[in-house]
Amino acid sequence: GQNIDQPTEMTATEGAIVQINCTYQTSGFNGLFWYQQHAGEAPTFLSYNVLDGLEEKGRFSSFLSRSKGYSYLLLKELQMKDSASYLCAVDLGAAGNKLTFGGGTRVLVKP
């Protein structure tokens, strides 16, 4: 089976930094995606990693270590609108780009 683990919930203060970890054990690997999902809405793409290292995109950064089966999403200068669920998803590399999602991490940003 495929295992993708994330913490269920995290709380942080506006303006702070939060790091969301994701560990995976999958039958294949062709990259890892992070999506943001606000309550009742569809997931939206945040970042993609396929090589080891850090990808920075404005206030959001994502890191990957393939040898450790580990990724994290770093959210800097937190804003209230960042309160959402963050989904880690692994591209298994099968035909048609099948993604397996982790359970998501709900981030609550407090004033």
Next chain:
Amino acid sequence: DAMVIQNPRYQVTQFGKPVTLSCSQTLNHNVMYWYQQKSSQAPKLLFHYYDKDFNNEADTPDNFQSRRPNTSFCFLDIRSPGLGDAAMYLCATSRGFGGGTQETQYFGPGTRLLVL
């Protein structure tokens, strides 16, 4: 500009009454996916189409069927909805080739299904 459109946004059906959810896309993507997402859970892939090729997940119940009459449209048919099928149903698309970020999936707003 809407890229992946799902109708309706909310659907109420009765136990056992067939229901169809629709998805359309303006991205001309090769691959279309249907996911089921229950409250506070991750999206679960039901099936996907790579062009006209249908790919069913092994654990998708027979109660769920799909049709893709052309590139732009894809339908999810639930033949006999049960109470356990109440969920958000997400449609997504991707290019289907090129690898890397070319494979990013774009999601529609979802249809929330309520079974009475």
